[in-house]
Amino acid sequence: MKVQVVENVLRANDELAAINRGDFERAGVFVVDLIGAPGSGKTALIEATLKAMPDVRFGVIAGDLATQRDADRMAKFTNHVVQINTGKTCHLEASHVRQAMAGLSLDAIDLLFIENVGNLICPVGFDLGQHCKVGVFNVCGGDDKAAKHPYIVRESSAIVLTQVDLMPHVNFRQQVFLDDVKTLNPSAPVFALSPITGTGLESWLKWLETARAGVRRGEGRKL
């Protein structure tokens, strides 16, 4: 019985996600679902990206259990921000995104970041209508986190490793992390960067631009 109910919920979610994706594509919006642990640096990554690409019209849907602190941070860089508070729900679903879309002018947006609830596990299984999922890991979280969280690594089109500026202060063996990612998802590029110092940001921005252009041209509709 439990399985049946869960399956129904997932099917309804996937159907709504497909509707979301159709709307995004008609409006020419490229959508990235950022998934990472609390404090992995998702918001800092978005801030740095928005700042570095002033010609791109960004939108952000920020998911959190509580507070609108992330939306307040991002509102400095774009007017197209919606905060979703999920209460006790540990992930965003297509219905949350649908709700947020009502507060966004899709025609005024080129690239939409969905900052998922801080959680490396539960958000992985839910299609939101995005074109790609990007897994965000951080140096201070330790070099074992890709191996410990295989599902997000496998589902990601790219992996971002943040906080490389803190590398001198912690015991993080970057090769261990990179090897684990490669084993789980050989085709995913890894962008090791610091949103604070700007180190490594360029490759991430270039990947984002190329991925966006591909979707605009109708290649790899879902990366």
Next chain:
Amino acid sequence: MKVQVVENVLRANDELAAINRGDFERAGVFVVDLIGAPGSGKTALIEATLKAMPDVRFGVIAGDLATQRDADRMAKFTNHVVQINTGKTCHLEASHVRQAMAGLSLDAIDLLFIENVGNLICPVGFDLGQHCKVGVFNVCGGDDKAAKHPYIVRESSAIVLTQVDLMPHVNFRQQVFLDDVKTLNPSAPVFALSPITGTGLESWLKWLETARAGVRRGEGRKL
């Protein structure tokens, strides 16, 4: 229908948790459920605690989606370690703990750490049979995380803030974090510490010892 199923699952979990707790108490085992984000420093905290209290007979149940890296780390300090791999399940349930208990000699253990799956959200709602939950936050995760994760703060008997050795390298306003904790849970002590340098560890050990003694004497059966 969905709610009914979830309620049944939770009721079954609570019943099994009560049985676990009864067994722990008969054997005189004090049980702490550590809940924190991936990379918040739960394993490092347990390692430092085991090392600092050589007279206490520790046991550890380590929960992760995948790998037995945590159990391997802890096995250096105690023989009473069981790793639980949950697959895609985002939290431990009483049944996982029950299963792990079969591999532990409770009579040879004074204090059992249950290191929950790295996740600040889902583990909060599940009673495992522990005497207290301790929320683990980390400096590199940012000073907004208590406010963003109110449920774990409210349910915790104590809060640990790790990585204080990294405070000089990141923008973490400790007072903001402390104020948020105080608003949500005025009675929970906060232990700001570094398992790496040992800073602040003493107060945490003392609290742990006092809490354990209280339960041994039958005070505050569930903190």
